[in-house]
Amino acid sequence: MKIALAQLNPTVGDLSGNCQRIWEVVQQAEQAGADLVLFSELVVCGYPPKDILLREGFIEACDRAVERLARDIKSEIGVILGHPTGRDLPAGRIANAASLLHQGKVVSRVHKLLLPNYDVFDEQRYFRHGDLKQIKPIEFQGLKLGLHICEDAWWGQPDTFYHNQPLELPDPVKILADAGSDLLINISASPFEIDKRERRHQIVDAHVSQYTVPYLFVNQVGGNDDLVFDGHSFVTDQNNQIVLQMPGFKEGLQVYDTEQSLEAVSLEIETSSREEQLFQALVLGLRDYMYKCGFADCVLGLSGGIDSALACAIAAEAIAPERVHALLLPSRYSSEHSVADSLELVKNLRLDYEIIPIDEVHRAFENLPVIGDDLKIQPAGLADQNLQARIRGANVMVRSNQHGWMALATGNKSELAVGYCTLYGDMAGGFAVLSDVFKRDVYRVAEHVNQRGGRTLIPEHILKKAPSAELAPNQLDQDSLPPYDLLDSILKGLIEDELSVQSLAREYPIETVRWVANKLDRNEFKRRQMPPGIKLSTRAFGSGRRMPMAARFQWEIE
Template structure:
């Protein structure tokens, strides 16, 4: 029998002292629970992924000192095996570090294992700093149990489709009683189910039980959902830790039978079901914002309230993450603003408990126009220039408020608008973080309806939900003046941006919609136009704030395209 504590912690990248404190606290809880072994996530000491901090000499020295303190901490919590993820020096030619798993007990490193499969796709770039480990299995006897170890990506290639090396097979050949996998597996819609499917198939194939320990928390664009789990070969997932929360829980592994039980030997609680898509988006955004604000040292956030649905959803999610007292809203009407832009913003803020400030921008816009016209430029902005001037004035007001009061400005663009450049650089793209930048416009509406339904009341007023989308930068302006209906646009965008990364049902629906468009000349021209808009606006996305990643391919580090190119 082996008692195992799954330490699903929320480390902060680079905060070596704080992360070590999290380890020590979890280890003490593990000892209190009678654990033999405590398992932490991948790169738990530094947080995943430290990126070019590993090139900084001061950070390298701090890392070396933290490793010494880690060894001392294992002596403090005596007789407990610690499984820790940390960068370790690579002694030979190649990259300077390895992504390592260390088994430590009483100040002594009993086993080290170095990650073999280093992902360089989507949001990952581990080969930048890490050298792959050797093609060997690492197994350690703890009590009467032979425990084998692996790190994250090493367990994803059991079908041999992505790499020439299969660490899972190599480990299975060593015949452990149990596999321990440490992970930093970022969350996106469908990822939890994908993890279960991949590891369940491998465990069934090799007839091996496994514990999968994942980190939790938001780091810039990425959010980690935790959801650590235990698998038995026949039933599959028999235990799942909390999602989107820190969780330190101890399981009993009955070595002779290869089965898991609760710490007291009783049955495990049944694993919970998955979240529906809107509930998932909500939790991912809330955790992403909460950790971003905390880790960046902000106390409050500010949102420009236009009376439209994007800013309404951003405000509602910010209040859920931080509380109404930590959220400020500003509405900035111009002469093109509808009556409802202020009234609807006020109704929304009243329901959310957020104070709304009003700062009209018409005089500022007019003064800039007068100044430019009276200068040697002899130019009075009109048309698109005037529309964008209004957006930039609003962005300037919000950034000035951010500077003066120390608030983090949240940008409010959605994925549909960001994709085709229906936004103003240095205007509505200003800010430090975008909450809904990975939501298509149709999903923005769906998430608003979800918030209202789950609250049992209209948190977001019907007037906002029902009004036609508009930037309100020109008389009677509507988004459909420049764009196809979002119900059409979003399906095309899904195919062009995400393609085979979409879930099966969503992909089938999007491809069917695009196929229908391709049947006519007008539809083909529309697809070509959208493709060109995506390509031409890469420069805007490159200069925009990070967004909370929700889907398998989001704008940002997971989608890298050149700006100065011709490919449409």
């Protein structure tokens, strides 16, 4: 049998658009000689659909869309795709399903058994667990297909933030393998994280080693809200050799022949650098967020610093340079090189830009009654610094509102973690493109941008100069923050590894760890108000990390 793997980029809720794309790819698969084509989890409605699943009539519309697709596919090709369904379930209950369409009908359907309920996943809020009695292979052209959905492959994983269902729920893959499946097929919507691809291969390797059955993995690609799906679909044969792998971060269709020679060359997992993975995920996440929200252009403040420079480079790659509008907003405290570096960057990237000094507006605030008196109490103090950031944010938002451009916030994960950012100032915007990138990774990805382009796009002076908000005389970030390498190491331990102060104090200075932990907790209210960003790590600020704002936690227990 020839089986086509289709990794598509669906838009959440766009049933007609997604189904049209599915139909087009089915035609392509048929022309390529495929007998069966596989699509990803919930491809009909897009993943994750979240509370749109609760809207009256939505599930019925999804079921009708699947049945319409079945009727519209006139050829003999089989189609397996993911969708939510209410068919054959108690009233008001729905399932995360995969259906086999053939000869104008839905001939088989399976339901997902293991429903993830950790990190960004909340499937138990919506779906009913599959019925154990219905976990069995489906038959097509004489083969038994062990079809299962995403998390069903992750049974028994010990990781803190991966699947760890109660033991009373059995392993769906084992059930399917024991029932005589000729092929194991997993359709997924597995979001990108650094090192996630290798983890998927480890899980599949374990299944194939145990059951000696070929394994086909089909993943969604594209950005939806704060998640990026990297694709990287693949096939592993019964000898645990990778015989097909698809590219990351773009749509694709490839065909696997179950009758291919057992002597087929085993492929090595195609790997790219950490920096390239981050860059590709950031570009795809920004591009899809803008496209799916209806934005063609974006606007951002360009400070001459590394964060806004990298944000510009990502945006230029995502949507084209002429659609990126940079605002240079110097204040009385801005250095000469901040404007010069910004001008060099916009020239290198070929961006549209404007220079709008903010000092006149800043002085107008100083001359206001009451407000001006407050500002004179501590010139260039916290209130005055934040005012400048908010004047800049207001300029960005005026351009955004007037021209329909999406405003980009450029703060990184390190700053957002400890509150080194201004609400309604540099945090203002529609999307926070670097919100899950620590400062040290900002530098690494920026250097990679220059290497991958074959020429210097981000000026060397921006890469080498000491970071500064330039909101007070001679200001440097390190006057207020620990060195970024130290800060980022502690933050990774606190946020991504959920370590205690006591544990981290074994490796880092205890007073610094206490300071960082306190800042992290006290600034939860700021992060609750930040724009959405792109999840790149195991623990990103956003929907997967649900910390209270009004709380007191004793980090160190006596």
